[in-house]
Amino acid sequence: MELDATRRRLLALAEERRVSLSQLSRLIGKNASYLQQFVRKGSPRKLEVNDRAVLAQFLGVAEVELSGSQEISVEGEPWVDIPRFPLEASAGPGSTVEGEDAVGSFRFSPRWLRDQGLQPHRLSAIAVRGDSMEPTLRDGDEILVEASPGTLREGIHVVRFDGTLLVKRLEVRHRGQIALLSDNTAYRPIECELGDVEVIGRVVWKSGRL
Incomplete structure (x- = not known):
């Protein structure tokens, strides 16, 4: 090839x-x-x-x-294309990851990314499925995920847990324990060991239908 x-x-x-x-x-x-x-x-x-x-x-x-993401120019103005992957981070019971090939991109202003403290090469976009993160994130929202630099911090993250991709609010607890929390109170917290969870990245932006 x-x-x-x-x-x-x-x-x-x-x-x-x-x-x-x-x-x-x-x-x-x-x-x-x-x-x-x-x-x-x-x-x-x-x-x-x-x-x-x-x-x-x-x-x-x-x-x-x-990664294949690249900076381009549109009518003299620079833009950055962030790859969009056909994955769905479940805000419900969990969705299995089947592939990670980009199917498109979201276009952002480099200045806006800099103002937000974001580096293009660490970013990717995926969709949310389910209602457990409502009202913060709704079914069908697109989210921008910043690849974790290695330092674990609290906030909304995309994680891989038990073979599925989830978007949850991450809370660090004592002695290597963490909790995956839903903003929708109908869902109970998932408590687990830090080693049981692969943190894919932190959610830094969302786009959704009105």
Whole structure:
């Protein structure tokens, strides 16, 4: 297959740093052939957000170089396209993650992103399904998710728990305990160990129908 810019860049970076794709695969917790298949066979079609962040940090580059998001110009004004993924973070019982290939993008002003303290290469957009976060987030809302930099803090987050993607208010408790809270009081808190939850990112913006 013909390599796209992201795959070519990953190969070039690996060669420059004198590290193999197998070593990079193990760095992100995958089997040794994972990145070889990504580059040569196109599977997966796109790297997961957390994997991109780890690789970018190790290779010393901006995550955008491995993500495909890009800054463009419209009628002389700069804009940033943030990838939108066909995933649904459930605000109800949970939805299974089946794929992470971008299906479009949301366009933002770089100035607005800077004013909000947001870095484009750490952002992605997905949809909300369910009613457990009402009235804050409603079914069908699109949310902008900032990939977690590693420091855990309270707020509304997208997390992977028990094989499903959820959007919940995260509360840090004592001795490694956390709670996943719903804004809709009809739903009970989910209490769990910190190690049982993968924090995908913090919700920093929403868009929804009136």
